[in-house]
Amino acid sequence: MSNSVAAQPARPPLPDRSTLRRVFGALGMPLLATVTAFALGALVIWITSGSLETVFQAYGGLIRGAFIKERGLSESLVATVPYILLSLAVAIGFKSGLFNIGVEGQFYIGAVCAAFIGQVTTSLPAIIHLPLVLLAGALGGAIWAAIPGYLKARTGAHEVITTIMMNYVAFRLVEYIVSGPLRAPGTSAVQTPRISPAAELWTFAAVPQRLQDPLNALGVAFIVALLSLIVVRLLLRRPAWRDRLQKSGQRRIAYLSCAVAVGVIAFVALPALTQAWWPFQDQYDRLHIGLLLALFAALAVWWLMWRTTLGFELRMVGANPSAARYAGISITRNTVTAMALSGALAGVAGTVEVLGVSGCRCLPMFFSSGYGFDSIAIALLAKNNPFGIVASAFLFGAMRNGADLMELSSGVSKYIISVIQALVLLFVAAPPVVRWLYRIKTEQRTEEEAPLTRGWGG
Amino acid sequence: MSTVTKTISNGARASLRGTRWVTVLIGAFGFFAAWILLNLIIGGQCRDKCVVDTLAQTLRVATPIAFAAFCGVMCERAGVVDIGIEGKMLTAAMVAYAVNLFSFQIFKNSMDVATAGSISRSLALVAAVASSVLMQLLHAVVSIKFKADQIISGTVINIMALGVTGYLYRQFLAQNLPAGPGTFPILQIPLLSQIPIIGPILFQQQPLTYIMLILAFLIHYMLFYTPWGLRTRAVGEHPRAADTLGINVFRTRYINVLLGGVIAGLGGAWFTLEAVDVFNPQMTNGLGFIGLAAMIFGKWTPFGALIGAMIFGLGNSITTTVSIYRPDIPSQLPQMLPYLLTIIVLTGAVGRATPPAADGTAYEKQ
Numbered sequence: 001m002s003n004s005v006a007a008q009p010a011r012p013p014l015p016d017r018s019t020l021r022r023v024f025g026a027l028g029m030p031l032l033a034t035v036t037a038f039a040l041g042a043l044v045i046w047i048t049s050g051s052l053e054t055v056f057q058a059y060g061g062l063i064r065g066a067f068i069k070e071r072g073l074s075e076s077l078v079a080t081v082p083y084i085l086l087s088l089a090v091a092i093g094f095k096s097g098l099f100n101i102g103v104e105g106q107f108y109i110g111a112v113c114a115a116f117i118g119q120v121t122t123s124l125p126a127i128i129h130l131p132l133v134l135l136a137g138a139l140g141g142a143i144w145a146a147i148p149g150y151l152k153a154r155t156g157a158h159e160v161i162t163t164i165m166m167n168y169v170a171f172r173l174v175e176y177i178v179s180g181p182l183r184a185p186g187t188s189a190v191q192t193p194r195i196s197p198a199a200e201l202w203t204f205a206a207v208p209q210r211l212q213d214p215l216n217a218l219g220v221a222f223i224v225a226l227l228s229l230i231v232v233r234l235l236l237r238r239p240a241w242r243d244r245l246q247k248s249g250q251r252r253i254a255y256l257s258c259a260v261a262v263g264v265i266a267f268v269a270l271p272a273l274t275q276a277w278w279p280f281q282d283q284y285d286r287l288h289i290g291l292l293l294a295l296f297a298a299l300a301v302w303w304l305m306w307r308t309t310l311g312f313e314l315r316m317v318g319a320n321p322s323a324a325r326y327a328g329i330s331i332t333r334n335t336v337t338a339m340a341l342s343g344a345l346a347g348v349a350g351t352v353e354v355l356g357v358s359g360c361r362c363l364p365m366f367f368s369s370g371y372g373f374d375s376i377a378i379a380l381l382a383k384n385n386p387f388g389i390v391a392s393a394f395l396f397g398a399m400r401n402g403a404d405l406m407e408l409s410s411g412v413s414k415y416i417i418s419v420i421q422a423l424v425l426l427f428v429a430a431p432p433v434v435r436w437l438y439r440i441k442t443e444q445r446t447e448e449e450a451p452l453t454r455g456w457g458g
Numbered sequence: 459m460s461t462v463t464k465t466i467s468n469g470a471r472a473s474l475r476g477t478r479w480v481t482v483l484i485g486a487f488g489f490f491a492a493w494i495l496l497n498l499i500i501g502g503q504c505r506d507k508c509v510v511d512t513l514a515q516t517l518r519v520a521t522p523i524a525f526a527a528f529c530g531v532m533c534e535r536a537g538v539v540d541i542g543i544e545g546k547m548l549t550a551a552m553v554a555y556a557v558n559l560f561s562f563q564i565f566k567n568s569m570d571v572a573t574a575g576s577i578s579r580s581l582a583l584v585a586a587v588a589s590s591v592l593m594q595l596l597h598a599v600v601s602i603k604f605k606a607d608q609i610i611s612g613t614v615i616n617i618m619a620l621g622v623t624g625y626l627y628r629q630f631l632a633q634n635l636p637a638g639p640g641t642f643p644i645l646q647i648p649l650l651s652q653i654p655i656i657g658p659i660l661f662q663q664q665p666l667t668y669i670m671l672i673l674a675f676l677i678h679y680m681l682f683y684t685p686w687g688l689r690t691r692a693v694g695e696h697p698r699a700a701d702t703l704g705i706n707v708f709r710t711r712y713i714n715v716l717l718g719g720v721i722a723g724l725g726g727a728w729f730t731l732e733a734v735d736v737f738n739p740q741m742t743n744g745l746g747f748i749g750l751a752a753m754i755f756g757k758w759t760p761f762g763a764l765i766g767a768m769i770f771g772l773g774n775s776i777t778t779t780v781s782i783y784r785p786d787i788p789s790q791l792p793q794m795l796p797y798l799l800t801i802i803v804l805t806g807a808v809g810r811a812t813p814p815a816a817d818g819t820a821y822e823k824q
Contacts, residue, residue, distance in 0.1 A: 044625075048625075048626075048629060099609060101613075151801070151804075151805045154805075155804075155805040157801070157804040157805045158754075158804070160541060160609060161747055161750055161751050161754070161800070161804055162801050162804060162805075164744060164747045165744070165747070165748075165751070165797040165798075165800045165801050166797075166801070167744075168743075168744050168794075168797040169794045169797045169798060169801075172790040172791070172793050172794045172797075173790070173794065175790045176788050176790035176791060179788070179790075180788055370620075373613070373616070373617050373620070376613060377617065380610065412629075413624065413625045413627075413628030413629050414628075415620075415621050415622075415623075415624030415625035415627075415628055416621065416625050417621070418617060418618075418620050418621025418624060418625070419618060419621035419622055419625060420621075421617060421621070422614050422617035422618035422620075422621055423618070425610070425613070425614050425617060426600065426611075426614045426618075429600075429606050429607055429610040429611065429614065430600050430604045430605075430606030430607075430610075430611065432604040432605065432606070433600065433604050433606070436604070
């Protein structure tokens, strides 16, 4: 028995094991980078505070603040939403060979556009107003980002400098708009007027109540129908199902009827169902449906970049502009498109912040901040993979949320989080540093990776 | 050695000669246009004193931008992109502030206040430069030894500086602190400062401004008239050829990048040793990046970069003048001016700028 096994030639490794190994290979470096960064952060705290106990207090406070305390987890998720959207924006840029440091500015412009459209009228129903506001934010961000894109493509002005300059212009512009033309009359606080309740992003707790309005239920049913349409279409691609419905007409009837049926059921049943049972009952919980929007955006970006012609062109321009130009792909058009897409996502992030997070449901004078640089680190940590971005955005969101309790419980300033994040970015951007730290030998030369950024001339 | 380096040197000279006149012309035109614009905005109130004040302020504000641009010139002539100047300046600004303050507390008991002040300011300057060099060392090792993406490495420096300064500021400096010794006094150059218009603009400034002006000449001389400069430019244009000729590419890059760190440290010290006697975590406000734009505007030459920095300084000082004469204009609008100027300048007021050929690429020894 054992003889026969030994006599057999060495079998190739099982396919599932190699997939596992690949997943570990992809996760290993970011995980190692994160752990090392936290270890160094601990060292910094230890040295500056002088006691090892403070380190445990600080990290304990961080974890309690991020996950364990009341509404800790949901607040972490609230912080995750803009991180996901902004990191997707940065990732689209990277994949297209552009370093968009200007997401923060595009975020502001999106927010101010949303704040403007949101308060224009209170008579529109949510089914029209909410998409309209999201569109306005996206458009604002897209235009703001397309300007550096166009300048880059046409004049060669490097996007790193122009987008940063556009950031500062955006900050001043938004400051001016909020304190001048768009300032809410009759309040002492400098902020824009409250947006129409119809334009708000619902908190999860408010969903059952919102669904009592038939128009809202209709909107939700429509979205559910659309999602089921996509799912059924994907299912119909499977060979077993494909064989049964030979003609494409048949398939179309199948998925359309499926979608309509699901939509009708959702319209009729959802309001009653959510009224009867709904897990989110905490009225003060700020977690809002923007989270679903962000997750959907991650899926959409993945589909766009890896499953469409446009995405292929963008990635090709990013990987090798000369080859792309030789293949007849317009560099100018794709650069502008990439920046506009990137800016649109950043604008949506700003919109979400106004519609779902800010306490006044408006744009206050000094709001947000610091999402921009963090999201660059997140995108790099995830190696620009949309699903990786969801995970690492959650890590950063949790850190951001837990930092306050950390500062309270241990007296360690929350800026240590920035140091840790910079270290994460350092280790991710320069894998040789981590390999050198842990004396890891590279087994084989990894395939040539496309450069992340380009010099001034490109 | 001869052929390759000679072509490089000829090319640089020729481009320099072309650049110089264009930049000077554009600079002069820019100043003139700005003066007209200023008078249009504030209604013809900008007479002699106002013009001189605005121009003196221009040179003052241009100082950190020029330091940043010089740092960029030093690094990029050797082929290393340095986007982390902002972060280094922020760190240097904080270190300068802290050292200035605390060493003054130590010295003031044992000697008279004026001496204690100047000693602690000098110490602060040295410490600022040291902290900037330390951060630059990280950038140098990561981008030269480990060959990481240089722009990412610079971004790391920027984020790290935000974290480190914010952290140390909150831990140690955000309390009730005793009064510090103040900023560097204005140094009047004897005789020269008495010349009517030029005197108050050029020769009644603080020491770092003079250092900046001297550096412009020094870097120009070193880059274009010494063997070291020739080696630097060779490494920045064609490292392989330079290596073949026996120039140590890595060492040249390390030296240049670290010298850039020294210059960025001086620029950072300007914020807390010359401008104001306080530190706040958003102090540098994008001036490091504007410095990079000035460097590109000046086509990687020190004098061009200086003129670029002066243009942005002018935008800034006009903002101040406008806000004095026309308080009714919302302050945010003129504040956008320097940033918009940067974008306009970058998009080709000077045509497409050609960076050193090997700028931003790690050198792989064969």
